[in-house]
Amino acid sequence: MKLIGPFKQVVTLANLPLRGKLFDEQLEIIVDGGILIQNEKIQQVGNFEVLKSENKNVEIETIEGEQIVLPAFVDSHTHICFGGNRANDFAMRNAGKTYLEIAESGGGIWSSVQHTRNASEEELLKTLSERIDFLISLGITTIEVKSGYGLDVENELKMLRIIKQAQGQTKATLVPTCLSAHLKPRDFEGSNKEYLQYILTEILPIVKEENLAKRVDIFIEKSAFQPEESKGFLLKTKELGFEITVHADQFTAGSSRIAVEVGAKSADHLEATIDEDIEFLAKSDTVATALPGASLGLGEKFTPARKLLDAGAILAIASDWNPGSAPMGNLITQASILATFEKLTTAEVLAGMTFRAAFALNLNDRGSLRQGLKADFVTYKTNNFQNVLYNQGTLNAENVYIDGSKIK
Numbered sequence: 001m002k003l004i005g006p007f008k009q010v011v012t013l014a015n016l017p018l019r020g021k022l023f024d025e026q027l028e029i030i031v032d033g034g035i036l037i038q039n040e041k042i043q044q045v046g047n048f049e050v051l052k053s054e055n056k057n058v059e060i061e062t063i064e065g066e067q068i069v070l071p072a073f074v075d076s077h078t079h080i081c082f083g084g085n086r087a088n089d090f091a092m093r094n095a096g097k098t099y100l101e102i103a104e105s106g107g108g109i110w111s112s113v114q115h116t117r118n119a120s121e122e123e124l125l126k127t128l129s130e131r132i133d134f135l136i137s138l139g140i141t142t143i144e145v146k147s148g149y150g151l152d153v154e155n156e157l158k159m160l161r162i163i164k165q166a167q168g169q170t171k172a173t174l175v176p177t178c179l180s181a182h183l184k185p186r187d188f189e190g191s192n193k194e195y196l197q198y199i200l201t202e203i204l205p206i207v208k209e210e211n212l213a214k215r216v217d218i219f220i221e222k223s224a225f226q227p228e229e230s231k232g233f234l235l236k237t238k239e240l241g242f243e244i245t246v247h248a249d250q251f252t253a254g255s256s257r258i259a260v261e262v263g264a265k266s267a268d269h270l271e272a273t274i275d276e277d278i279e280f281l282a283k284s285d286t287v288a289t290a291l292p293g294a295s296l297g298l299g300e301k302f303t304p305a306r307k308l309l310d311a312g313a314i315l316a317i318a319s320d321w322n323p324g325s326a327p328m329g330n331l332i333t334q335a336s337i338l339a340t341f342e343k344l345t346t347a348e349v350l351a352g353m354t355f356r357a358a359f360a361l362n363l364n365d366r367g368s369l370r371q372g373l374k375a376d377f378v379t380y381k382t383n384n385f386q387n388v389l390y391n392q393g394t395l396n397a398e399n400v401y402i403d404g405s406k407i408k
Contacts, residue, residue, distance in 0.1 A: 002059040002404060005034025006048035008383045009068040013354055013368040014045075019282075021309040022347035029385070035069070037375045037404035045369050061406075066383040067398055070350065071368050072141040072376035074357035075331050077268050077289055079146050079179075079322035080131040081159050081166075083124060084115025086323045093298070099223070109149075109183055112323050116149035116159065124162050131321070131329065132170050137408060138332055139378030139397040141172050144318070144361060146217060148179030151188075153202050156180045160212035171402045175361050177245065178207050181218035181225060181233060192225055196233040204240055215265070219247040220255035227258055234262045243362060249273040250294070260284040266316065266360040270303045271295060278304065282311035287360035289316040290352070292338040293326030305342040305352075316360045317352035333393030346389055375404035 010033030016026060034048030036055065044051060052060070089107040102108055116124070128145070135143055145163050150156035160176055167174045180203050184195045207213050216237040220230045224247075234244050246259040250269035256277050259267035267281065268289035281288050290303035308315050317338060321329040328334065331353060339349045355367025366374040379399045380388055387395055400408040 001036060001038045001043060001055060002061055003034050003036050003048070003051055003055060004061045004401075004404075005051075005063055007033050007063055007069045007379070008066045009033070009385050010035065010045055010369060011068065011070050011350070011385045012045055012370060013071050013350060014370040016347070016351055016355070016368075018356065018359060019314045020312045022345055022351055024345050024347045027347050033069075035369065035375070035377065040375055040403035042369060042371055042373050042375050044371060063379070065381060067379045067381055068383070068385045069369070069377050069379045070139070070385065070388070071354045071366070072378050072400065072402070073139050073331060073353045074142040074361065074363075074367060075135060075140045075319050075321075076144050076266065076316050076357040076360045077291060077318035077320050078144055079148060079320070080143070080329075081124060081128045081145055081147065081163055082112050082116050082149050082323050083119030083127070084112055084323060086111060086327070089324055090297070090327065109324065110186055112149045113151055113185060117155045121158060121162055124159070125165055128162060128166050129169060132166060132172055132174070134329065135331075136170075136172055136400055137397065138330065139400050140331060141376040141400065141402050142175065142358065142361070142363065142366060143172055144175040144177055146177045146179040147213075148182035148217070151180060151182065151185035153206070156203050157206060157212070160207060161210070164212055171407055175215070175363075176213040177215040177217050178204065178213040178242075179217040179219070181216075181230075183219060183224040193229050196225070196229060200233070200236055200240070204237065204242070208240065208242075214243055215245060216242040217245045217247060220258065221247070221250055222252055227255055230255070231258050231262060234258070234264070238262065245360075249277070253277060256281055256288075260286045265362060268318070268320075269294065270308070271300055273304060275307070278307050278311050278313070281308065282313040285314070287314045287316050287356065289318050289357075289360055290338060291318055291320035291326065292334040293320045293328050296334065296337065297325045297327060302338055302341050305338060305344055309344070309348060314356055314359065315348070315352050316357040317349065318357060330393050332388065336389045336392040339389060346386055349389060375401060377401050
């Protein structure tokens, strides 16, 4: 066993409800605390000196100076396996060009598809690994990673195999998601319905056979796939044994309702969600995932996080790190800004990046500091945990632990 501490504050995020609003007074904060680790899991959290006196032969890892500790963060929605760069899209958008104008000039998702297809496996693995390392440096140890920039059998499988290869090179947990239904590729000769059938018959059986992903995603939007064809596709993917998630209500309302109807683990984006669908989400177990990075990247309104929480929804917060609409990648900064605009409590933001985000990925073994859970946590050199969000991402993580071992 190993005892790590003492910490000025241990913010456990234990014993908090999965859904609905939270108050900071509900946070369990252990002063001068320690974390006892055994077999890569948390054995006990409590006062450091008491734990030390009760466990005479324990290995001590001493924390120098004043530090606080939080559960490690979970980024439940990213697109960090990609080739190329879309800085020109960002510049054109800020200069007033429309989505259609950018796409017609060679930008948009199709630009990333071309860059990703042309990138070598070595290049994609290198850049993916660099982005994983950056997220780890922020204290994020569980990372969802989507395909969706291949859009044919060869290149979707290339992406998913590279994600699997990256998992073998990092201590972080990667959760791969097949997003072949990102949009119908320009070089596919057929309808949307025919392309979705192509995914079902040509791509997903290999994904399942090689165990490349257990989750499937689809972008339901006027520019991508329409509601009814998407619903049929999602139901068929469930029949194949996949968990499902949905890009929903980013620009137009309605698809979050489909996500709930088909039993999706999460509905992500929701910037355009209307009040009646907020109530529909709140009565379900489908996680409402806010992606403030996309709002910042596109200059669009934020997910109505306050309304969702007040209605009783399960709210997660993720980065949506991608080369087009959300290039920042800094989840802590994004979540801090979302909190300012949506008036979220610190407890709500921290929950949205930890155990509630883990629930969106169907992971119940992480996200808070309590007995039996995975010993993933992050420390900061400060005497007050509130400084993490107050500094909006500029207070850097001091140490990051995965399975009880310091990796940063």
